[in-house]
Amino acid sequence: MLTDHHSANRTTVLAIVAAVTCLTLTSCTTVSAQDDATPSTSGSSGPPRAADGVLPDHTSAYDTDLPGIAKLDPALRKAVQQAEMAMKDDGIKMQVTTGWRSKKYQEELLDKAIRKYGSKKKALEYVAEPDASHHVTGHAVDIGPTNADDWLIRHGSRYGLCQTLSNEIWHFELVTKPGEDCPPMTDPTKN
Numbered sequence: 592m593l594t595d596h597h598s599a600n601r602t603t604v605l606a607i608v609a610a611v612t613c614l615t616l617t618s619c620t621t622v623s624a625q626d627d628a629t630p631s632t633s634g635s636s637g638p639p640r641a642a643d644g645v646l647p648d649h650t651s652a653y654d655t656d657l658p659g660i661a662k663l664d665p666a667l668r669k670a671v672q673q674a675e676m677a678m679k680d681d682g683i684k685m686q687v688t689t690g691w692r693s694k695k696y697q698e699e700l701l702d703k704a705i706r707k708y709g710s711k712k713k714a715l716e717y718v719a720e721p722d723a724s725h726h727v728t729g730h731a732v733d734i735g736p737t738n739a740d741d742w743l744i745r746h747g748s749r750y751g752l753c754q755t756l757s758n759e760i761w762h763f764e765l766v767t768k769p770g771e772d773c774p775p776m777t778d779p780t781k782n
């Protein structure tokens with residue numbers, strides 16, 4: 592009985608982990624895998640590329656030659672760089688999975704989410720409108736892997752960095768003064 596219960600819990604946990612991983616892929620990482628399967632429908636301009644903010648794997652906050660990093664708000668970029676160095680001292684290798692994104696890239700992500708979730712209302716729980724996205728203005732970063740997210744959730748406020756969306760443990764913004772508490776998070780599922 593106890594074993595069955597434990598096993599059911601474990602299955603639930605695994606399902607949640609799988610769901611979160613899936614969401615991470617949708618909202619935050621490179622689109623190359625999806626592009627293989629789905630030709631762009633956005634005409635001759637093609638799918639989003641580095642110029643739209645797509646970042647390669649293992650991007651550092653110091654990779655300022657990449658538009659996705661170069662077009663971040665300078666204060667946010669500096670804070671993320673400081674956190675990256677501090678994390679490195681703790682043995683954690685951080686990567687920026689998304690920094691700045693072009694409007695076009697954000698639109699494409701939202702379109703994909705609408706197809707995936709079946710409605711715009713549901714999609715907006717995971718992907719913001721181009722005019723509302725803090726990635727488009729350069730005021731948000733998505734960080735991976737999970738141990739780097741955990742570190743930032745615990746120590747990010749030293750640099751003014753806070754998780755701002757309750758359903759995205761990887762999404763951070765510069766929203767407090769270094770050393771002060773983080774403000775309450777927004778819950779995008781309650782709109």
Ligand SMILES: [Zn+2]
Nearest residue numbers: 731732733762
């Ligand atoms: Zn984000």
